[in-house]
Structures are given as structure tokens and as C-alpha cells.
Amino acid sequence: MAHVTRRSALTVIAAGGASIASGRVWAEDKPGRVIYPVAVPVYQTQFLADRLGYFKEAGLDCKLIQGGSGVKTREIIASSQGDIGIGDITHPMQLSNHGRAGRVLMPVDTRSSSVMFIIRKDLWDQGITTLEGLAASKRPDGRKPIVSVSSLGGTNHVWASYYMATMGLDDKVTWIGTGNVDTMLGSLKTKQVDVLISSLSLLNDSRDQGWGTLLFDGTDETIWNKYIGGKVPVTAHFTLQATIDKDPLKMQAFVTALWRATQWIKTHSPEEIYETIEPYVGSTSRNANIIEITTLKKVTDYDASIDAAGWARGEKVWFREMTGIKPLTIADLVSPTFIEAARKAYPA
Numbered sequence: 001m002a003h004v005t006r007r008s009a010l011t012v013i014a015a016g017g018a019s020i021a022s023g024r025v026w027a028e029d030k031p032g033r034v035i036y037p038v039a040v041p042v043y044q045t046q047f048l049a050d051r052l053g054y055f056k057e058a059g060l061d062c063k064l065i066q067g068g069s070g071v072k073t074r075e076i077i078a079s080s081q082g083d084i085g086i087g088d089i090t091h092p093m094q095l096s097n098h099g100r101a102g103r104v105l106m107p108v109d110t111r112s113s114s115v116m117f118i119i120r121k122d123l124w125d126q127g128i129t130t131l132e133g134l135a136a137s138k139r140p141d142g143r144k145p146i147v148s149v150s151s152l153g154g155t156n157h158v159w160a161s162y163y164m165a166t167m168g169l170d171d172k173v174t175w176i177g178t179g180n181v182d183t184m185l186g187s188l189k190t191k192q193v194d195v196l197i198s199s200l201s202l203l204n205d206s207r208d209q210g211w212g213t214l215l216f217d218g219t220d221e222t223i224w225n226k227y228i229g230g231k232v233p234v235t236a237h238f239t240l241q242a243t244i245d246k247d248p249l250k251m252q253a254f255v256t257a258l259w260r261a262t263q264w265i266k267t268h269s270p271e272e273i274y275e276t277i278e279p280y281v282g283s284t285s286r287n288a289n290i291i292e293i294t295t296l297k298k299v300t301d302y303d304a305s306i307d308a309a310g311w312a313r314g315e316k317v318w319f320r321e322m323t324g325i326k327p328l329t330i331a332d333l334v335s336p337t338f339i340e341a342a343r344k345a346y347p348a
Contacts, residue, residue: 021345024059032062035082047277054257070154088155092238101241106304107233114199115218135172148193151177156197181283204288232314259342
């Protein structure tokens with residue numbers, strides 16, 4: 001029951017524990033604001049909960065809002081303009097470090113699906129085919145290579161910079177944030193950046209357009225296990241403790257809907273998932289999205305659980321100079337009560 005206050009916990013218990021997770025407990029739909037960073041399938045649990053009607057069935061009238069980046073999503077949650085966000089688990093950590101008591105409600109995956117280093121095709125053709133080769137290269141004006149992520153401090157930056165730092169290459173490049181899907185692809189196309197760190201859908205679109213190709217696949221299980229060591233909660237649904245305290249039953253409704261969406265992913269094909277979430281991921285092609293969704297099915301955390309071993313693996317990535325995040329424990333950050341009730345109401 002970590003981080004559900006006594007008042008909140010008693011409210012949840014009085015309402016019947018798992019029973020409130022199985023249906024609405026108020027007469028009219030409650031308004032909700034669900035925030036996601038950019039229009040890519042990695043955030044599909046939110047899209048599915050909306051499109052499949054799970055938010056509605058839980059008694060919520062939800063608006064899904066694109067933040068524009070992980071950092072902007074965090075800022076929206078911090079300002080209480082959104083009820084629940086999705087993004088790198090370091091975002092609620094940052095909230096807690098700055099006195100806002102961020103809380104993880106449920107993890108999304110077991111390793112990152114968006115640490116693909118996509119290099120400009122013309123640079124690849126010139127012979128830059130490794131991260132070491134990239135680090136040793138210079139731009140025409142003599143500057144370091146420019147590596148683009150959605151937002152500095154976001155998922156792609158945290159994990160990509162860890163790989164680079166482990167290889168001793170982190171200070172050999174310049175990191176910049178370039179925002180959403182369209183601006184990220186545009187920066188690669190116009191050669192404003194040399195490498196883009198993103199997901200499989202953007203890799204495939206850049207390949208199809210002839211702008212880019214794969215330089216290094218940090219999502220590959222063998223590479224991940226070599227550098228990271230195994231399962232880690234990378235992406236998570238998160239909120240503020242203050243938002244939980246304000247309406248714990250509403251938060252239970254959110255988590256129940258998202259848990260149901262996670263189980264739906266497990267039993268449906270990439271094609272079925274794409275057809276359902278297409279309105280949210282239309283910036284990239286059908287083929288690119290289906291390929292990415294296929295990968296996401298392999299890394300989805302269908303148990304939605306965080307254990308001590310996974311947390312320990314993540315600590316070396318999260319709590320280092322680059323992130324500036326002060327160390328936290330699982331108990332400091334994770335509120336498991338809501339996902340436990342959702343599991344009881346809708347067993348996997």
C-alpha cells in the first residue's frame with residue numbers, strides 16, 4: 001500500500017477493493033485527461049484503453065492529449081493539468097526529486113523499444129557504420145556529430161546516453177531534443193542532425209524514404225542483456241500523489257482500464273492492434289507501425305510488476321550524473337495498490 005495515504009487507502013478499502021476495479025462507482029462519467037508524449041505505438045496502452053472503450057466502461061470521459069515530448073508530459077502532470085501520463089520511469093522520479101511526489105501506477109515494458117540509433121544514409125554510405133566511427137567523425141564545420149532525441153532527459157536520451165557512456169563515447173557527440181515524430185524525421189531528412197534515436201516505426205519510415213538506416217540497435221535483447229542485464233521497468237504510467245489523494249476511485253478506474261488494455265495486447269495480433277490505434281499513430285506508415293507493434297508485443301510487461309532485481313538493474317541507468325536524479329527506492333516511487341485491485345477484478 002506504499003504511497004496511498006491512510007485516508008486514500010481507507011476510501012479504496014471501504015469501496016470494496018477489487019470490486020471498484022470491475023465497474024463504475026459513480027452515476028455519471030468523470031472527466032479525465034490522459035497525457036502521452038508523441039504519436040508512436042510505444043504508448044499504445046493509453047490509445048487502446050480509449051479506442052476499446054475501457055476508459056468509458058470504467059466510468060471515465062477521457063481526453064487523450066499529446067504532450068509533444070516526455071518532458072512536456074511530465075510538466076503537464078506536475079501542473080495537475082493531466083491526471084495520468086505515460087513516459088520514461090525517470091519522469092516521476094524527477095517529480096519526486098522536485099517535491100511533487102511522483103508515483104508509478106504500473107510499468108509498461110521490460111526493456112526499451114526505442115533506443116535505435118538511426119544514422120543519415122549519406123553518412124553510412126561514407127563509411128560511418130559503428131558508434132565508434134560516429135564518435136570519431138566531425139560535421140562539415142568541425143563540430144561534434146549531432147544526435148537527436150525527442151527530448152533531453154526523456155526515455156531515448158536516458159537509455160541511449162547510458163549505452164554511449166558505457167562505451168566511453170557520450171562526450172564525443174552533441175545531444176539535442178527535436179520534439180515529435182514529424183520534426184524528428186524532418187531533422188534527419190534535412191541533415192540538421194546526424195543520428196536520430198527513436199523507435200522501429202521511425203527507422204522503417206526513414207529507410208523507406210532513403211534518409212536513414214540502422215547504426216546500433218539498443219533494443220535488441222542480446223545487446224540489452226549485455227549492457228543492462230535483464231528486465232527493467234523503462235516506461236510507466238505515472239501521476240502525482242496529490243492526484244491520487246484527490247480521487248483514489250478515479251485513479252483506480254484509470255489503472256483498471258490500462259490493465260485491461262495490456263491484456264488485450266497479449267491476445268491480439270499486431271495488425272489488429274494497429275487497426276485499433278491507427279488514429280493516434282498516423283504520422284508513420286502502416287507497415288512501419290505494424291513492425292514496431294510486433295516488437296512491442298515482445299517487451300510488454302503483461303504482469304505490470306516491478307521487482308527488486310529489475311529495480312536494481314535500472315539504478316545504474318537512472319541514478320547517475322547525466323540524469324541528475326537523486327536515488328529513490330521502490331517504496332519511494334511505486335504505488336502498487338491500484339494494479340493489484342485491477343488484477344483481482346480482471347485476472348490475466
